Amino acid sequence: MKNKLLKRSTIEKKRSRWGWLFILPWFIGTVYFFIIPMLQSARYAFSDVTIRNGIVNYKFAGLENYIYIFTKDSNFLPGLAESIGNVLYQVPIIVIFSLFMALLIKSKFPGRTFFRAVFFFPVIIASGVAINILQTQVLMSSDAAGVQQQAYMFSVPSFTVLTEQLGLPTFVTELAASITGGFFNITWKSGVQMVLLLAAVNHISPSSYEAADIEGASQWEKLWKITFPMISPTLLVVLIYSIIDSFTDYGNKIMQMISEHFGKGYYEYSTAVGLVYFIVVLVLTGAVNLIFSKKVYYATQ
Amino acid sequence: MKSEMNSLHRHHIMLAGVKGTKYIIGALRFVFLVGMSFVMLYPVLFMLSSGFKSLDDIYNPTVIWIPKQFSLMPLKLAADVMDYKNGVIKTLMMTVPSVILQLISVLLAGYGFARFKFKGRKILFGLLVFTIIVPVQSYAIPLYVNFTRFDYFGLGTVVGWITGKALTTNLINTNSVFYLQAILGAGIRSGLYIFILRQFFRNMPVELEEAAMIDGCGHLMTFIRIMLPNATSMLATVGVFSVVWYWNDYFLSSLFYRTTFPISVNLTTLRSLLTTSNMVTGINAQDLMFLREPILACGCLITVMPLILLYLLAQRFFTEGVERSGIVG
Numbered sequence: 368m369k370n371k372l373l374k375r376s377t378i379e380k381k382r383s384r385w386g387w388l389f390i391l392p393w394f395i396g397t398v399y400f401f402i403i404p405m406l407q408s409a410r411y412a413f414s415d416v417t418i419r420n421g422i423v424n425y426k427f428a429g430l431e432n433y434i435y436i437f438t439k440d441s442n443f444l445p446g447l448a449e450s451i452g453n454v455l456y457q458v459p460i461i462v463i464f465s466l467f468m469a470l471l472i473k474s475k476f477p478g479r480t481f482f483r484a485v486f487f488f489p490v491i492i493a494s495g496v497a498i499n500i501l502q503t504q505v506l507m508s509s510d511a512a513g514v515q516q517q518a519y520m521f522s523v524p525s526f527t528v529l530t531e532q533l534g535l536p537t538f539v540t541e542l543a544a545s546i547t548g549g550f551f552n553i554t555w556k557s558g559v560q561m562v563l564l565l566a567a568v569n570h571i572s573p574s575s576y577e578a579a580d581i582e583g584a585s586q587w588e589k590l591w592k593i594t595f596p597m598i599s600p601t602l603l604v605v606l607i608y609s610i611i612d613s614f615t616d617y618g619n620k621i622m623q624m625i626s627e628h629f630g631k632g633y634y635e636y637s638t639a640v641g642l643v644y645f646i647v648v649l650v651l652t653g654a655v656n657l658i659f660s661k662k663v664y665y666a667t668q
Numbered sequence: 669m670k671s672e673m674n675s676l677h678r679h680h681i682m683l684a685g686v687k688g689t690k691y692i693i694g695a696l697r698f699v700f701l702v703g704m705s706f707v708m709l710y711p712v713l714f715m716l717s718s719g720f721k722s723l724d725d726i727y728n729p730t731v732i733w734i735p736k737q738f739s740l741m742p743l744k745l746a747a748d749v750m751d752y753k754n755g756v757i758k759t760l761m762m763t764v765p766s767v768i769l770q771l772i773s774v775l776l777a778g779y780g781f782a783r784f785k786f787k788g789r790k791i792l793f794g795l796l797v798f799t800i801i802v803p804v805q806s807y808a809i810p811l812y813v814n815f816t817r818f819d820y821f822g823l824g825t826v827v828g829w830i831t832g833k834a835l836t837t838n839l840i841n842t843n844s845v846f847y848l849q850a851i852l853g854a855g856i857r858s859g860l861y862i863f864i865l866r867q868f869f870r871n872m873p874v875e876l877e878e879a880a881m882i883d884g885c886g887h888l889m890t891f892i893r894i895m896l897p898n899a900t901s902m903l904a905t906v907g908v909f910s911v912v913w914y915w916n917d918y919f920l921s922s923l924f925y926r927t928t929f930p931i932s933v934n935l936t937t938l939r940s941l942l943t944t945s946n947m948v949t950g951i952n953a954q955d956l957m958f959l960r961e962p963i964l965a966c967g968c969l970i971t972v973m974p975l976i977l978l979y980l981l982a983q984r985f986f987t988e989g990v991e992r993s994g995i996v997g
């Protein structure tokens with residue numbers, strides 16, 4: 368009995384050592400290329416930095432920068448509230464939309480290869496410099512682009528013109544433009560999510576569905592009892608990725624604030640805001656993870 | 669008898685109804701997908717349309733989408749200014765090894781997080797999520813400074829205690845900056861890939877692993893022989909993401925390279941050149957004013973084109989891979 372217990376604990380020890388070995392390269396890299404630079408950069412946030420003749424002088428300032436963020440900076444808290452608000456309404460739409468699209472092109476039908484290829488385009492284009500250039504170009508060339516539309520990634524150039532020519536009242540035009548603009552925006556933010564979910568959906572073995580067919584399950588039941596549980600791990604990634612993506616988007620108020628302060632040379636304040644913001648995001652992401660990971664089905668458990 | 673006929677008849681009608689709705693759903697899906705494709709293809713169509721317009725087409729108000737006089741001049745100018753050939757070579761030199769090294773480290777870490785219980789796993793996973801959240805911009809300056817005097821993970825400093833002179837190397841403007849970060853799980857978006865793969869490996873059935881262990885495979889062999897072949901679809905997805913993000917990277921490339929730059933950095937150079945100066949070799953100032961948009965569109969096009977071609981080539985491979993990997997489930 369004692370022997371058995373002993374043996375078991377050594378097996379577990381061995382497993383745990385193997386676990387460490389597998390993550391070791393990542394751990395070294397994270398310490399060296401993330402934690403250390405991050406701490407060096409956090410040092411700014413606790414000091415008054417002056418650069419004179421190319422020499423950086425730190426003067427320890429304690430929590431001064433942090434107190435300023437919460438008491439005097441009139442942009443931070445409203446900006447934070449706005450970011451959280453954006454996440455609350457954007458993320459569910461993005462997740463549901465990308466799931467819908469993935470399920471739509473899952474089954475075999477003519478032209479499926481073409482659509483799959485096309486659905487990867489947002490990933491290729493939206494992650495590069497090209498998107499910035501195209502954004503300004505497209506907006507410049509579409510003469511009817513209103514002020515409101517500039518916030519969106521792409522506007523449909525002829526659409527506003529068309530509704531105006533039909534003689535519709537302006538509020539209809541504006542509403543239609545904002546709906547189509549929002550649609551474009553959501554589509555372009557869902558690229559990564561769609562591709563991930565498509566891979567997950569495709570990985571479900573056809574034999575599970577065949578078994579369900581024999582048992583006489585309906586499409587609806589198959590969706591809830593097979594598809595959702597099988598893709599739930601990827602769905603969790605998609606959810607968390609969408610949250611982080613929304614928080615760290617370049618259009619986000621706080622992110623703009625960080626880069627603005629940085630551009631003006633207030634490194635210490637910029638890093639302090641960054642630290643506070645990213646920790647808030649981490650806590651929120653962790654909470655979402657806690658709530659949803661209980662619902663995730665893993666084959667290993 | 670009669671009632672049996674009746675029910676059979678009803679059954680037929682029902683079947684026809686099901687078939688009918690199936691066609692309608694199929695047609696609706698097709699229409700919807702065509703609309704979505706337009707949304708997603710729009711920027712590429714825009715680039716193709718405005719990139720090949722000649723000067724006459726730009727003056728001509730009747731030309732909206734399809735140029736009447738096809739011109740390759742904007743393309744040639746864009747390629748010249750962007751030093752396209754060298755830029756692509758540089759991008760490949762950075763991207764290809766980095767992607768391979770990144771995939772290795774990310775697969776190992778994802779598997780480690782998914783399949784093993786060890787002390788500190790939860791905290792380390794929290795750290796992983798934190799690396800996804802914090803953008804590299806917020807620690808780029810110290811990172812850059814550290815690479816100007818890379819001390820071989822502290823070894824150089826230890827050597828310094830003994831010999832009096834620390835062993836450091838300036839790695840700026842070398843590809844090894846990217847390779848080192850990639851193999852150590854700190855490449856571009858590595859955290860996200862680890863998370864994706866961790867979720868994926870966690871969902872692999874235990875029986876597979878147990879069977880391999882009974883056959884005498886060690887943990888590493890189980891990983892290579894059993895887990896990897898079953899992970900082709902996710903591996904392909906992560907691989908393509910990795911290629912795309914390295915290829916499109918602008919921030920790190922402009923930070924770490926000094927002499928020759930990857931193609932996406934050259935694209936921004938092209939843009940700033942076109943917006944700030946009237947002097948571009950091979951074209952006079954007045955024509956340039958009107959050809960700005962076509963030249964920029966061509967610049968974007970030749971930057972993303974290799975990725976699109978690569979994806980079209982790879983797609984066949986990885987949808988096949990998906991269908992073949994039906995063992996799991």
